[in-house]
Amino acid sequence: MSLPLDGITVVALEQAVAVPLATRNLADLGARVIKIERVDGGDLARGYDHVVHGTGAHFVWLNRGKESLAVDLKSEAGRAAVRRLVDRADVFVQNLAPGAAERLGLGESELRANHPGLIVVNLSGFGPGGPFEHRKAYDMLIQAEAGLISVTGTPETPVKTGIPAADIASGVACSQAVLAALLRRFRTGEGASIDVSMLEATVEWMGHGVYTQLYTGQQPPRMGLSHIAIAPYDAYPTRDGQILIGVQNDRGWRTLVTDVFGVPELADDPRFTTNVLRVQHRSECDAVVAEQTAQWSSGALDSKLCEAGIPAAQIKQLDQVTRHPQLHARERWRTIRTEHADVQALLPPATFADVEARMGDVPALGEHTRPLLAESGLDADSVDELINGGIALHTECRDHAPAH
Numbered sequence: 001m002s003l004p005l006d007g008i009t010v011v012a013l014e015q016a017v018a019v020p021l022a023t024r025n026l027a028d029l030g031a032r033v034i035k036i037e038r039v040d041g042g043d044l045a046r047g048y049d050h051v052v053h054g055t056g057a058h059f060v061w062l063n064r065g066k067e068s069l070a071v072d073l074k075s076e077a078g079r080a081a082v083r084r085l086v087d088r089a090d091v092f093v094q095n096l097a098p099g100a101a102e103r104l105g106l107g108e109s110e111l112r113a114n115h116p117g118l119i120v121v122n123l124s125g126f127g128p129g130g131p132f133e134h135r136k137a138y139d140m141l142i143q144a145e146a147g148l149i150s151v152t153g154t155p156e157t158p159v160k161t162g163i164p165a166a167d168i169a170s171g172v173a174c175s176q177a178v179l180a181a182l183l184r185r186f187r188t189g190e191g192a193s194i195d196v197s198m199l200e201a202t203v204e205w206m207g208h209g210v211y212t213q214l215y216t217g218q219q220p221p222r223m224g225l226s227h228i229a230i231a232p233y234d235a236y237p238t239r240d241g242q243i244l245i246g247v248q249n250d251r252g253w254r255t256l257v258t259d260v261f262g263v264p265e266l267a268d269d270p271r272f273t274t275n276v277l278r279v280q281h282r283s284e285c286d287a288v289v290a291e292q293t294a295q296w297s298s299g300a301l302d303s304k305l306c307e308a309g310i311p312a313a314q315i316k317q318l319d320q321v322t323r324h325p326q327l328h329a330r331e332r333w334r335t336i337r338t339e340h341a342d343v344q345a346l347l348p349p350a351t352f353a354d355v356e357a358r359m360g361d362v363p364a365l366g367e368h369t370r371p372l373l374a375e376s377g378l379d380a381d382s383v384d385e386l387i388n389g390g391i392a393l394h395t396e397c398r399d400h401a402p403a404h
Helices: 018-028 057-062 076-087 108-113 139-145 165-188 198-206 208-216 250-260 264-268 275-280 282-293 298-308 318-322 325-329 369-375 380-388
Strands: 009-013 032-037 066-071 091-094 119-124 192-197 233-238 241-246 333-337 342-346
Touching (some): 009 018, 018 066, 018 091, 018 165, 066 369, 076 108, 076 369, 091 165, 165 192, 165 198, 192 198, 198 208, 241 298, 250 264, 250 275, 250 298, 275 282, 369 380
Parallel strands (some): 009 091, 032 066, 091 119, 119 192
Antiparallel strands (some): 333 342
Protein backbone atom coordinates (compact mmCIF):
# COMPACT_ATOMS: atom_id res chain seq x y z
CA MET A 1 0.00 0.00 0.00
CA SER A 2 1.14 3.56 -0.65
CA LEU A 3 1.69 6.15 2.03
CA PRO A 4 -0.92 8.95 2.19
CA LEU A 5 1.40 11.64 0.80
CA ASP A 6 3.23 9.62 -1.85
CA GLY A 7 3.68 11.88 -4.90
CA ILE A 8 3.53 15.14 -2.91
CA THR A 9 6.62 17.37 -3.05
CA VAL A 10 7.38 19.91 -0.34
CA VAL A 11 10.10 22.56 -0.59
CA ALA A 12 11.07 23.85 2.84
CA LEU A 13 13.13 26.94 3.59
CA GLU A 14 13.39 26.01 7.24
CA GLN A 15 15.53 26.08 10.33
CA ALA A 16 15.45 25.28 14.05
CA VAL A 17 12.39 23.31 15.25
CA ALA A 18 8.89 24.42 14.24
CA VAL A 19 8.86 24.04 10.44
CA PRO A 20 11.36 21.14 10.44
CA LEU A 21 8.94 19.26 12.70
CA ALA A 22 6.04 20.03 10.37
CA THR A 23 7.88 18.84 7.28
CA ARG A 24 9.27 15.77 9.05
CA ASN A 25 5.68 14.82 9.83
CA LEU A 26 4.89 15.16 6.12
CA ALA A 27 7.96 13.14 5.14
CA ASP A 28 6.94 10.34 7.51
CA LEU A 29 3.60 10.25 5.68
CA GLY A 30 5.34 9.80 2.33
CA ALA A 31 5.93 13.34 1.05
CA ARG A 32 9.18 14.19 -0.66
CA VAL A 33 10.71 17.04 1.35
CA ILE A 34 13.45 19.18 -0.19
CA LYS A 35 15.20 21.10 2.57
CA ILE A 36 16.92 24.33 1.52
CA GLU A 37 20.00 25.06 3.67
CA ARG A 38 22.73 27.65 3.86
CA VAL A 39 26.09 26.66 2.40
CA ASP A 40 27.86 27.98 5.52
CA GLY A 41 26.71 25.50 8.14
CA GLY A 42 23.16 24.77 7.04
CA ASP A 43 20.22 24.61 9.44
CA LEU A 44 21.07 26.20 12.79
CA ALA A 45 19.98 23.01 14.55
CA ARG A 46 22.89 21.11 13.02
CA GLY A 47 25.16 22.96 15.41
CA TYR A 48 23.10 23.06 18.61
CA ASP A 49 25.22 20.13 19.83
CA HIS A 50 26.92 17.04 18.40
CA VAL A 51 25.63 14.36 20.74
CA VAL A 52 24.28 11.86 18.16
CA HIS A 53 27.55 10.49 16.76
CA GLY A 54 28.60 14.00 15.79
CA THR A 55 25.19 15.24 14.63
CA GLY A 56 22.91 17.55 16.63
CA ALA A 57 20.13 15.80 18.58
CA HIS A 58 17.52 18.33 17.45
CA PHE A 59 18.56 17.86 13.84
CA VAL A 60 18.35 14.07 13.96
CA TRP A 61 14.94 14.26 15.61
CA LEU A 62 13.50 16.68 13.07
CA ASN A 63 15.05 15.94 9.69
CA ARG A 64 14.81 12.28 8.78
CA GLY A 65 13.55 11.47 5.33
CA LYS A 66 14.55 14.78 3.73
CA GLU A 67 16.84 15.82 0.90
CA SER A 68 19.33 18.61 1.58
CA LEU A 69 20.01 21.29 -1.03
CA ALA A 70 22.73 23.67 0.18
CA VAL A 71 22.67 26.87 -1.85
CA ASP A 72 23.44 30.56 -1.38
CA LEU A 73 20.13 32.38 -1.67
CA LYS A 74 21.95 35.71 -1.81
CA SER A 75 22.97 34.76 -5.34
CA GLU A 76 20.63 35.11 -8.28
CA ALA A 77 21.57 31.65 -9.54
CA GLY A 78 20.80 30.08 -6.16
CA ARG A 79 17.43 31.80 -5.89
CA ALA A 80 16.53 30.84 -9.46
CA ALA A 81 17.28 27.16 -8.81
CA VAL A 82 15.08 27.13 -5.72
CA ARG A 83 12.34 29.00 -7.52
CA ARG A 84 12.31 26.39 -10.31
CA LEU A 85 11.99 23.60 -7.74
CA VAL A 86 9.13 25.42 -6.03
CA ASP A 87 7.38 25.86 -9.39
CA ARG A 88 7.20 22.06 -9.63
CA ALA A 89 6.27 21.46 -5.99
CA ASP A 90 2.95 21.08 -4.23
CA VAL A 91 3.88 22.87 -1.00
CA PHE A 92 6.34 25.58 0.03
CA VAL A 93 6.91 26.15 3.75
CA GLN A 94 9.23 28.70 5.37
CA ASN A 95 10.05 30.16 8.77
CA LEU A 96 12.56 32.87 8.00
CA ALA A 97 12.32 36.24 9.73
CA PRO A 98 9.24 38.25 8.67
CA GLY A 99 9.74 39.71 5.18
CA ALA A 100 12.89 37.69 4.41
CA ALA A 101 11.20 35.30 1.99
CA GLU A 102 9.66 38.21 0.10
CA ARG A 103 13.07 39.88 -0.21
CA LEU A 104 14.39 36.68 -1.75
CA GLY A 105 11.59 36.62 -4.31
CA LEU A 106 9.97 33.68 -2.50
CA GLY A 107 6.90 35.43 -1.13
CA GLU A 108 3.50 33.86 -1.57
CA SER A 109 2.30 36.39 -4.16
CA GLU A 110 5.32 35.81 -6.39
CA LEU A 111 5.23 32.03 -6.00
CA ARG A 112 1.52 31.62 -6.62
CA ALA A 113 1.28 34.09 -9.52
CA ASN A 114 2.14 31.38 -12.06
CA HIS A 115 1.44 28.39 -9.81
CA PRO A 116 -2.03 29.00 -8.32
CA GLY A 117 -2.27 25.43 -7.06
CA LEU A 118 0.76 25.89 -4.80
CA ILE A 119 0.22 25.72 -1.04
CA VAL A 120 2.39 28.33 0.71
CA VAL A 121 2.78 28.28 4.50
CA ASN A 122 4.57 31.05 6.37
CA LEU A 123 5.32 30.28 10.01
CA SER A 124 6.40 33.15 12.24
CA GLY A 125 6.52 34.02 15.90
CA PHE A 126 3.60 36.43 16.09
CA GLY A 127 1.94 36.42 12.67
CA PRO A 128 1.80 39.24 10.13
CA GLY A 129 0.75 42.67 11.36
CA GLY A 130 0.39 43.85 14.91
CA PRO A 131 2.98 45.44 17.20
CA PHE A 132 4.91 42.20 17.79
CA GLU A 133 5.31 41.18 14.13
CA HIS A 134 9.08 41.75 13.98
CA ARG A 135 10.06 40.69 17.48
CA LYS A 136 12.38 37.75 18.03
CA ALA A 137 10.40 34.59 18.66
CA TYR A 138 12.39 31.81 20.27
CA ASP A 139 10.48 29.04 22.00
CA MET A 140 11.11 30.34 25.54
CA LEU A 141 9.99 33.84 24.57
CA ILE A 142 6.77 32.55 23.04
CA GLN A 143 6.10 30.41 26.11
CA ALA A 144 6.40 33.59 28.16
CA GLU A 145 4.17 35.70 25.91
CA ALA A 146 1.53 32.96 25.66
CA GLY A 147 1.25 32.59 29.43
CA LEU A 148 2.57 29.03 29.45
CA ILE A 149 5.39 29.89 31.83
CA SER A 150 2.93 31.64 34.16
CA VAL A 151 1.10 28.35 34.83
CA THR A 152 4.09 26.00 34.74
CA GLY A 153 6.19 25.17 37.77
CA THR A 154 5.57 25.38 41.49
CA PRO A 155 3.74 28.13 43.38
CA GLU A 156 7.16 29.59 44.22
CA THR A 157 8.96 29.19 40.88
CA PRO A 158 7.72 29.62 37.29
CA VAL A 159 9.56 27.55 34.69
CA LYS A 160 9.37 26.88 30.99
CA THR A 161 8.47 23.39 29.84
CA GLY A 162 11.30 20.89 29.45
CA ILE A 163 10.51 20.50 25.74
CA PRO A 164 10.08 23.27 23.12
CA ALA A 165 6.32 23.35 23.51
CA ALA A 166 5.73 26.51 21.47
CA ASP A 167 7.78 25.16 18.57
CA ILE A 168 5.96 21.84 18.73
CA ALA A 169 2.52 23.44 18.95
CA SER A 170 3.15 25.58 15.87
CA GLY A 171 4.83 22.74 13.97
CA VAL A 172 1.84 20.48 14.52
CA ALA A 173 -0.52 23.28 13.47
CA CYS A 174 1.60 23.82 10.35
CA SER A 175 1.50 20.19 9.20
CA GLN A 176 -2.23 20.02 9.97
CA ALA A 177 -2.82 23.10 7.82
CA VAL A 178 -0.86 21.58 4.92
CA LEU A 179 -2.92 18.39 5.07
CA ALA A 180 -6.17 20.37 5.11
CA ALA A 181 -5.01 22.52 2.17
CA LEU A 182 -4.01 19.44 0.18
CA LEU A 183 -7.41 17.89 0.80
CA ARG A 184 -9.14 21.04 -0.42
CA ARG A 185 -6.89 21.21 -3.48
CA PHE A 186 -7.75 17.65 -4.42
CA ARG A 187 -11.42 18.66 -4.28
CA THR A 188 -11.26 22.07 -5.93
CA GLY A 189 -7.83 22.56 -7.51
CA GLU A 190 -7.24 25.63 -5.34
CA GLY A 191 -3.90 26.30 -3.71
CA ALA A 192 -3.59 28.19 -0.44
CA SER A 193 -1.72 30.93 1.39
CA ILE A 194 -1.46 30.13 5.09
CA ASP A 195 0.07 31.91 8.06
CA VAL A 196 0.88 30.06 11.28
CA SER A 197 1.68 32.05 14.42
CA MET A 198 3.70 30.43 17.20
CA LEU A 199 2.00 32.72 19.72
CA GLU A 200 -1.48 31.76 18.58
CA ALA A 201 -0.67 28.05 18.42
CA THR A 202 0.65 28.15 21.98
CA VAL A 203 -2.24 30.23 23.38
CA GLU A 204 -4.58 27.66 21.81
CA TRP A 205 -2.81 24.98 23.83
CA MET A 206 -3.44 27.01 27.00
CA GLY A 207 -7.11 25.99 26.76
CA HIS A 208 -8.42 25.54 30.31
CA GLY A 209 -6.28 28.33 31.75
CA VAL A 210 -7.45 30.88 29.20
CA TYR A 211 -11.10 30.11 29.84
CA THR A 212 -10.58 30.19 33.58
CA GLN A 213 -9.09 33.67 33.24
CA LEU A 214 -11.80 34.87 30.85
CA TYR A 215 -14.74 33.76 32.95
CA THR A 216 -13.51 34.04 36.53
CA GLY A 217 -11.05 36.89 36.21
CA GLN A 218 -8.55 34.76 38.12
CA GLN A 219 -5.06 33.71 37.03
CA PRO A 220 -4.82 29.90 37.39
CA PRO A 221 -2.13 29.14 39.98
CA ARG A 222 0.98 27.11 39.28
CA MET A 223 0.28 23.66 40.71
CA GLY A 224 3.51 21.73 40.23
CA LEU A 225 2.42 18.13 39.70
CA SER A 226 -1.03 18.81 41.14
CA HIS A 227 -4.18 19.81 39.25
CA ILE A 228 -6.26 22.93 39.71
CA ALA A 229 -9.61 21.12 39.40
CA ILE A 230 -8.99 17.53 40.57
CA ALA A 231 -7.96 15.89 43.86
CA PRO A 232 -6.19 13.70 44.71
CA TYR A 233 -3.88 14.41 41.77
CA ASP A 234 -0.20 14.67 42.69
CA ALA A 235 2.97 12.81 43.59
CA TYR A 236 2.76 10.95 46.89
CA PRO A 237 5.57 9.44 48.98
CA THR A 238 6.31 5.71 49.12
CA ARG A 239 8.80 3.75 51.19
CA ASP A 240 11.37 3.98 48.39
CA GLY A 241 10.39 7.06 46.40
CA GLN A 242 7.11 8.44 45.13
CA ILE A 243 4.18 7.63 42.88
CA LEU A 244 1.76 9.74 40.88
CA ILE A 245 -1.96 9.19 41.47
CA GLY A 246 -4.80 10.94 39.67
CA VAL A 247 -8.40 10.21 40.73
CA GLN A 248 -10.83 11.98 38.41
CA ASN A 249 -14.21 10.84 39.74
CA ASP A 250 -15.94 9.90 42.96
CA ARG A 251 -16.17 6.22 42.10
CA GLY A 252 -12.41 6.16 41.70
CA TRP A 253 -11.97 7.76 45.14
CA ARG A 254 -14.10 5.07 46.74
CA THR A 255 -12.12 2.34 44.99
CA LEU A 256 -8.80 3.91 46.01
CA VAL A 257 -9.51 4.16 49.70
CA THR A 258 -11.55 0.95 49.98
CA ASP A 259 -9.92 -1.59 47.66
CA VAL A 260 -6.33 -0.29 47.62
CA PHE A 261 -5.79 1.39 50.99
CA GLY A 262 -8.29 -0.64 53.01
CA VAL A 263 -9.71 2.40 54.81
CA PRO A 264 -13.34 2.44 53.60
CA GLU A 265 -14.32 5.06 56.18
CA LEU A 266 -12.54 7.66 54.02
CA ALA A 267 -14.99 7.00 51.19
CA ASP A 268 -17.80 8.62 53.20
CA ASP A 269 -15.75 11.24 55.00
CA PRO A 270 -17.80 14.43 54.44
CA ARG A 271 -14.65 16.29 53.37
CA PHE A 272 -13.97 13.89 50.51
CA THR A 273 -17.22 12.45 49.13
CA THR A 274 -17.11 14.52 45.91
CA ASN A 275 -14.31 15.91 43.79
CA VAL A 276 -15.46 19.47 44.51
CA LEU A 277 -15.15 18.80 48.23
CA ARG A 278 -11.78 17.08 47.82
CA VAL A 279 -10.45 20.13 45.95
CA GLN A 280 -11.79 22.40 48.68
CA HIS A 281 -10.01 20.23 51.25
CA ARG A 282 -7.01 19.48 49.08
CA SER A 283 -4.37 19.67 51.81
CA GLU A 284 -6.26 17.26 54.07
CA CYS A 285 -7.02 14.94 51.15
CA ASP A 286 -3.37 14.88 50.08
CA ALA A 287 -2.32 14.23 53.67
CA VAL A 288 -4.53 11.16 54.11
CA VAL A 289 -3.45 9.78 50.73
CA ALA A 290 0.22 10.34 51.56
CA GLU A 291 -0.22 8.59 54.91
CA GLN A 292 -1.40 5.49 53.05
CA THR A 293 1.05 5.53 50.14
CA ALA A 294 4.02 5.86 52.52
CA GLN A 295 3.31 2.33 53.73
CA TRP A 296 4.00 0.79 50.30
CA SER A 297 6.96 0.33 48.00
CA SER A 298 6.54 2.15 44.68
CA GLY A 299 6.47 -1.06 42.65
CA ALA A 300 3.96 -2.87 44.84
CA LEU A 301 1.64 0.12 45.03
CA ASP A 302 1.89 0.73 41.28
CA SER A 303 0.80 -2.86 40.64
CA LYS A 304 -2.05 -2.64 43.15
CA LEU A 305 -3.32 0.64 41.70
CA CYS A 306 -3.19 -0.75 38.18
CA GLU A 307 -5.10 -3.85 39.26
CA ALA A 308 -7.79 -1.64 40.82
CA GLY A 309 -8.04 0.57 37.74
CA ILE A 310 -6.72 3.68 39.50
CA PRO A 311 -4.68 6.01 37.22
CA ALA A 312 -1.10 5.97 38.46
CA ALA A 313 2.48 6.14 37.22
CA GLN A 314 6.06 6.19 38.40
CA ILE A 315 8.17 9.10 37.13
CA LYS A 316 10.58 7.62 34.62
CA GLN A 317 13.98 8.98 33.76
CA LEU A 318 14.84 9.12 30.06
CA ASP A 319 17.03 6.03 30.22
CA GLN A 320 13.92 4.17 31.37
CA VAL A 321 11.84 5.76 28.60
CA THR A 322 14.22 4.56 25.90
CA ARG A 323 13.81 1.05 27.33
CA HIS A 324 10.09 1.42 27.99
CA PRO A 325 8.51 -2.04 27.82
CA GLN A 326 5.44 -0.74 26.00
CA LEU A 327 7.48 0.83 23.22
CA HIS A 328 9.52 -2.33 22.82
CA ALA A 329 6.52 -4.66 22.99
CA ARG A 330 4.90 -2.64 20.21
CA GLU A 331 8.18 -2.57 18.23
CA ARG A 332 8.19 1.21 17.88
CA TRP A 333 11.93 1.73 17.36
CA ARG A 334 13.53 1.75 13.93
CA THR A 335 17.11 2.21 12.69
CA ILE A 336 17.85 5.15 10.40
CA ARG A 337 21.13 6.53 9.10
CA THR A 338 22.91 9.80 9.65
CA GLU A 339 26.06 10.90 7.86
CA HIS A 340 28.16 9.41 10.65
CA ALA A 341 26.33 6.35 11.99
CA ASP A 342 23.11 4.41 12.31
CA VAL A 343 20.79 5.73 15.04
CA GLN A 344 17.48 4.78 16.63
CA ALA A 345 14.29 6.70 15.83
CA LEU A 346 10.76 6.30 17.13
CA LEU A 347 7.92 5.65 14.72
CA PRO A 348 5.35 8.49 14.61
CA PRO A 349 2.37 7.98 16.91
CA ALA A 350 -0.31 7.59 14.23
CA THR A 351 -0.14 3.98 13.06
CA PHE A 352 -1.75 2.98 9.77
CA ALA A 353 -2.94 -0.62 9.70
CA ASP A 354 -1.79 -1.23 6.12
CA VAL A 355 1.46 0.73 5.73
CA GLU A 356 4.34 1.87 7.92
CA ALA A 357 5.61 5.43 8.08
CA ARG A 358 8.59 6.21 5.90
CA MET A 359 11.52 6.42 8.29
CA GLY A 360 14.07 8.01 5.97
CA ASP A 361 17.68 8.90 6.63
CA VAL A 362 18.95 12.18 8.07
CA PRO A 363 20.75 14.08 5.30
CA ALA A 364 24.25 15.47 5.46
CA LEU A 365 24.48 19.15 4.57
CA GLY A 366 24.16 19.39 0.80
CA GLU A 367 23.95 15.64 0.31
CA HIS A 368 21.44 16.02 -2.52
CA THR A 369 22.60 19.33 -3.97
CA ARG A 370 23.98 18.01 -7.26
CA PRO A 371 20.92 15.96 -8.32
CA LEU A 372 18.52 18.65 -7.12
CA LEU A 373 20.27 21.36 -9.11
CA ALA A 374 20.07 19.11 -12.14
CA GLU A 375 16.39 18.54 -11.43
CA SER A 376 15.88 22.30 -11.32
CA GLY A 377 16.87 22.41 -14.97
CA LEU A 378 20.61 23.10 -14.91
CA ASP A 379 22.96 21.16 -17.11
CA ALA A 380 26.01 19.39 -15.66
CA ASP A 381 28.41 22.23 -16.48
CA SER A 382 26.14 24.80 -14.80
CA VAL A 383 25.82 22.61 -11.73
CA ASP A 384 29.60 22.28 -11.53
CA GLU A 385 29.97 26.03 -11.92
CA LEU A 386 27.69 26.73 -8.95
CA ILE A 387 29.41 24.16 -6.76
CA ASN A 388 32.93 25.16 -7.74
CA GLY A 389 32.03 28.81 -7.28
CA GLY A 390 30.82 28.29 -3.73
CA ILE A 391 27.23 29.21 -4.55
CA ALA A 392 26.16 25.64 -3.82
CA LEU A 393 27.61 22.91 -1.62
CA HIS A 394 27.48 19.21 -2.43
CA THR A 395 28.56 16.56 0.06
CA GLU A 396 29.48 13.12 -1.18
CA CYS A 397 28.56 10.50 1.38
CA ARG A 398 26.89 7.13 1.90
CA ASP A 399 26.27 4.51 -0.69
CA HIS A 400 22.49 4.33 -0.39
CA ALA A 401 19.74 6.07 -2.31
CA PRO A 402 18.25 9.48 -1.41
CA ALA A 403 15.28 9.52 0.94
CA HIS A 404 12.66 9.82 -1.79
